[in-house]
Amino acid sequence: MTKLILVGGFLGSGKTTLLAETAKKLTAKQQSVGLITNDQAPELVDTRLLSRIGKGVLEVAGSCFCCNFNGFADAVQSLITQGAETIIAEPVGSCTDLSATILNPVKKFHPDWNLAPLTVLVDPKRFFEIVGVTPSQVDPDALYIMKLQMDEADRILINKSDTLSDTEKTKIQDLLKKEFPGKPTGLISAKTGDGIDAWLKEIQTAKDVGTKIIPVDYDRYAHGEAVLGWLNATASVHAKNGQVNSHTLLKNLLEDFQKEIKKSSSEVGHVKAILNVGGKESVANLTSLNGLVEVRDVETKSDKAVLIFNARVQMPPESLEKLVRNLLDGTITQQLDVKIETFRCLMPGRPNPTHRFNKTEN
Ligand SMILES: Nc1nc2c(ncn2[C@@H]2O[C@H](COP(=O)(O)OP(=O)(O)OP(=O)(O)O)[C@@H](O)[C@H]2O)c(=O)[nH]1
Ligand SMILES: [Mg+2]
Numbered sequence: 001m002t003k004l005i006l007v008g009g010f011l012g013s014g015k016t017t018l019l020a021e022t023a024k025k026l027t028a029k030q031q032s033v034g035l036i037t038n039d040q041a042p043e044l045v046d047t048r049l050l051s052r053i054g055k056g057v058l059e060v061a062g063s064c065f066c067c068n069f070n071g072f073a074d075a076v077q078s079l080i081t082q083g084a085e086t087i088i089a090e091p092v093g094s095c096t097d098l099s100a101t102i103l104n105p106v107k108k109f110h111p112d113w114n115l116a117p118l119t120v121l122v123d124p125k126r127f128f129e130i131v132g133v134t135p136s137q138v139d140p141d142a143l144y145i146m147k148l149q150m151d152e153a154d155r156i157l158i159n160k161s162d163t164l165s166d167t168e169k170t171k172i173q174d175l176l177k178k179e180f181p182g183k184p185t186g187l188i189s190a191k192t193g194d195g196i197d198a199w200l201k202e203i204q205t206a207k208d209v210g211t212k213i214i215p216v217d218y219d220r221y222a223h224g225e226a227v228l229g230w231l232n233a234t235a236s237v238h239a240k241n242g243q244v245n246s247h248t249l250l251k252n253l254l255e256d257f258q259k260e261i262k263k264s265s266s267e268v269g270h271v272k273a274i275l276n277v278g279g280k281e282s283v284a285n286l287t288s289l290n291g292l293v294e295v296r297d298v299e300t301k302s303d304k305a306v307l308i309f310n311a312r313v314q315m316p317p318e319s320l321e322k323l324v325r326n327l328l329d330g331t332i333t334q335q336l337d338v339k340i341e342t343f344r345c346l347m348p349g350r351p352n353p354t355h356r357f358n359k360t361e362n
Contacts, residue, residue: 103210
């Protein structure tokens with residue numbers, strides 16, 4: 001029976017990194033792995049990133065899994081038909097109520113799928129904001145979504161443990177025990193791999209799947225999503241004078257973007273970009289307004305490249321669109337000619353799930 005694992009958690013918490021690392025581990029053990037990404041619009045950095053690992057990557061774009069249960073189920077079925085032994089799916093980061101809208105419907109309609117407990121990843125910085133230990137610039141309704149994600153989770157994993165001191169780890173563990181008594185929780189690092197094997201082993205045989213259906217105020221949930229402008233764009237990039245270094249270009253692009261959004265103190269959900277230079281790719285991420293731009297993977301030089309740019313930022317989509325068009329049109333990035341190929345900017349619509357179960361299935 002194919003194992004189906006859902007990894008939820010807010011924007012930037014590390015879901016794609018965990019999917020990639022887990023897929024690599026399973027593939028090394030000769031397991032056939034399928035991965036499913038999800039977004040409000042196509043042209044996803046995540047799909048591009050995960051496609052490097054193997055062929056079995058499908059994208060459900062246009063709405064969250066909950067609002068397109070059939071699209072999600074078709075993707076799972078298609079990967080099963082392709083021979084996937086384990087499928088790992090990443091719902092949109094601003095999505096919650098997954099136990100009522102995905103896990104329990106799957107238990108009822110697809111009892112032949114071997115569903116794992118719902119794992120929710122949390123960024124440590126956001127964790128302290130969610131539980132009220134540090135102040136937050138995140139909209140209270142977006143924080144409400146993060147709290148719901150943790151409340152409904154079968155497993156909470158605080159990710160990015162490699163960035164934490166021992167004191168911080170102990171503080172997090174104490175807070176988890178206090179705020180979520182009885183719930184299985186832990187710390188992992190999707191980046192270094194620390195804790196992944198233990199998590200994977202534990203969820204293989206666990207039977208407590210979709211155990212919590214929680215009350216959700218859909219007005220607050222809809223508002224928490226709607227405060228985020230959502231932008232997916234692709235562009236071809238030409239250096240006006242000679243060659244550009246891919247890492248420098250991405251760093252400048254995201255840092256220029258960050259400078260602009262700081263003017264309106266618009267908190268970041270996640271800003272991510274891939275630059276493809278002749279098949280070699282560099283990746284950049286920014287996961288909070290005052291965070292550092294992370295640039296990684298192959299560093300190359302060329303006079304032309306292809307850019308995929310995804311931004312989820314707490315600002316109206318019209319303002320986000322204007323800001324990114326200015327940035328890409330070269331008023332900010334002076335050295336480049338940029339031709340925008342695709343451009344979508346939207347505010348997520350009100351979630352309207354295909355199914356919503358009021359009680360858990362056995
Ligand atoms: N230090 C550290 N960074 C991490 C870890 N896991 C993920 N990251 C970084 O966090 C950022 C976001 O990671 P993603 O895996 O793209 O996050 P995501 O949850 O898939 O984000 P969305 O798809 O936008 O919801 C990237 O810069 C990652 O490199 C980790 O364990 N440690
Ligand atoms: Mg992702």
